[in-house]
Amino acid sequence: MNQPLLREARPEVDAQPAPTGVGATLRGLREAKRLSPGEVSARLKFSSRQLEALETEQWDRLPGGMSLRGFVKNYGRFLEADVDALLVMLDNQVGTAPVARQASLSGAQSLGPTDLPIHGEPASRSWGWLIVILILLFVAGFYAIERGWVPDSWLVFDWLKSLKK
Secondary structure, three states: OOOOOOOOOOOOOOOOOOOOOHHHHHHHHHHHOOOOHHHHHHHHOOOHHHHHHHHOOOHHHOOOOHHHHHHHHHHHHHOOOOHHHHHHHHHHHHOOOOOOOHHHHOOOOOOOOOOOOOOOOOOOOOOHHHHHHHHHHHHHHHHHHHHOOOOHHHOOOHHHHHHOO
């Protein structure tokens, strides 16, 4: 299941108390895993400005509501942290409450894979549109040759010249 939040033990030089907010916790977890902000940004597809705003807890620079919760949830999962604890910290800090999901779920217990992929797997893409576009371009090219709209200097193959009327 989820691993508990762990903070790397470091000697504090100026003996200030460790920050306790969700942003500072996420930064501490990231640093404990020796990940740079750029690596996390590239892996999670978050902008570096969003990542910096979250870690410095500049809430006015981030989207609110469910978007912010999803951002924290994906970041926490990537760092293998206790996501529920992070969301509770976020709710206590920002005051966002989870939206009641029973009306929208109608019997299902989870929303499925609606969150961002965190392990670098490519999103499945439909190649159908690309194939349709290439076929249309191919047909339009032959039509243009047949109608005589293409100059002879562009037709490098003899069989293309034979198509021209």
